[in-house]
Amino acid sequence: DAKTTQPPSMDCAEGRAANLPCNHSTISGNEYVYWYRQIHSQGPQYIIHGLKNNETNEMASLIITEDRKSSTLILPHATLRDTAVYYCIGKGTSYDKVIFGPGTSLSVIP
C-alpha cells in the first residue's frame, strides 16, 4: 500500500470550500486513492475513492493529478458537522488492510 502524507491540521470557514491535500508519490498503478473521515468517537466513514479520473459524489469531489502523485479532497460547502479527521489512503485489492496514517484534523469555524 502506498505511503501517504497529509498536513496535520487545517481550518476552514463555514460555507467555504475545504480543500484537503494528500501526497502519495509511491502509489502504484493499480492502487486507488481512498478518503475516509472520522468524527470524534465514531467509526471511520468512507467518503470517496478514485484511480486516475476525478470523481464526485454527494459528499465530496476528488481531484487526482495526472501523475497520480497527489490528490485533493474538496468539500464544496463546509459545515460545522464536517469537523473531523480526514484520512487519505492508497490501497489495492478490496481485502487489503486499510492503513490509516495520522490524517488531517479539519476544523470548520463559524
Next chain:
Amino acid sequence: DAGITQSPRHKVTETGTPVTLRCHQTENHRYMYWYRQDPGHGLRLIHYSYGVKDTDKGEVSDGYSVSRSKTEDFLLTLESATSSQTSVYFCAISESQGAYHQPQHFGDGTRLSIL
C-alpha cells in the same frame, strides 16, 4: 449507512478474564475486519475474514482470536484480557464479487477497558 452492529458498545472487565466482541452485518458482504484504535497508533488491523471459516492475521493479532461461523457474524475473542488491550475496537466490512475496489465500511466501535 452500512448495516453493521457492534456489541457491546462499552465494556469494563478485569485482567485475565475472557472477552468476546461481536460484529453483526446485514449487508451479506464477504469480507469482515477487526481493528483497534489507540492514541498515537491510528487504526491497526487485528484479524480479517474473507469468508465463512476463512480468517487471517493482521498486524497486531497476538492475544486475539476470531471466528466466523456464518456470513453475518464475526467474533473477536481476547482469551485472557490484559491492560494493553484496553482500546476502541472497530469492525469493518467490504464487498467483492468482481467489484474489485470496494471501500470498507465501519461500525461505531466498542470501547473496552481492562482494569
